[in-house]
Amino acid sequence: MMFHVSEEHLMDYAAGTASEPVSLLVATHLALCPECRARVADYERIGGAMLADSQPADLTDAALNAVLARLDEEPADLPAHKPAVRYDEQTRRILPEPLRSYLGDNLSALPWRNVTRSLQEIELPIGDSGYRTRLLRIKAGQAMPExxxxxxxxxxxxxxxxxDDTGHYGxxxxxxxxxxxxxxxxxxxGEDCICLAVTDAPLKLTGPVGRIINLFMRY
Ligand SMILES: [Zn+2]
Structure with missing residues (x-):
């Protein structure tokens, strides 16, 4: 493997401070990359040692009461029960965990949307504003629109x-x-290219002209 996630994202992930879309992408890369797994393990060890060294802060009564009140609250609703999915061979080969469970269905059964003749996408419903998280499928041998x-x-x-201009990605x-x-x-x-893409939300233009421009800005 040649191209890894950034050091900054590995550290955020290890510290538990990465956003959900970034965490999903980093965790999926880690499933495929022993090198980055080892780096995250190092960061977690360093982080654990720092926590052990620091003095516990005294909780004020107000803070303590707030924590206790939270514990009394009802747990959030669990997602509706879905029957267990039997993943087919293609899905198991292409989608590592945690992405597979996150998508929760076979690749062929997912709601692919045609963007162009050579590009399909699925927008993942991750409730973290500021990001777009998508699964992309580019037809084998085809170019994505510039x-x-x-x-x-x-x-x-x-x-x-x-x-692309920066190299070859496998x-x-x-x-x-x-x-x-x-x-x-x-x-x-030879094979369709399937990717997980996480984008900071693009600037949204408004007004009639802006809406038309947005149509072209999406890709
Ligand atoms: Zn890596």
């Missing part, structure tokens, strides 16, 4: 691969693009 980023984008390859690799990069990824021939 696009710039309204924010930074991390793209983790799960199947197939793609190339399964497990993470491409990191900032808002200045204009790139036209081209999927490898």
């Amino acid at each position: 696009h710039t980023h309204g924010g930074s984008e991390m793209t983790l390859v799960l199947a197939g691969g793609f190339s 399964r497990g690799d993470v491409s990191i693009a900032d808002d200045e990069l204009v790139h036209t990824p081209v999927a490898d021939a």
Whole structure:
């Protein structure tokens, strides 16, 4: 593997301070990358040692009461019970945990939406505003429409691969693009390229002209 998530994201992940979309992408990369797994284990060890050294802060009565009141609250509603999914061979091969359980269905059964003739996507319902989290499928051998980023984008390859000006990305690799990069990824021939992409929400233009521009800015 050549391309990893950033050191900063590994540290945030180890400290438990990464946002949910970033955590999902980092955790899925870790499933495929022993090198980054070892780094996270190191950070967790360092973090644990620092916690053990620090003095516990005294809880004020008010803070203590607030904590106790929380414990008395009813637990949040659990998601509706879904029958266990039997994942097919393709889904198990392409989607590592925790992403597989997060999506909760076979790849072929997921609600893919056609964006262009060569690109399909599924928007993941992650309730963390400021991010878009999508599964992308680029047809084998096809180029993605040229696009710039309204924010930074991390793209983790799960199947197939793609190339752009910055290199070739295969399964497990993470491409990191900032808002200045204009790139036209081209999927490898032979197998559709499936990726998990986490993007900082792009600037949304409003008004009739802005809405039309937004249509073109999405990719
Ligand atoms: Zn890595």
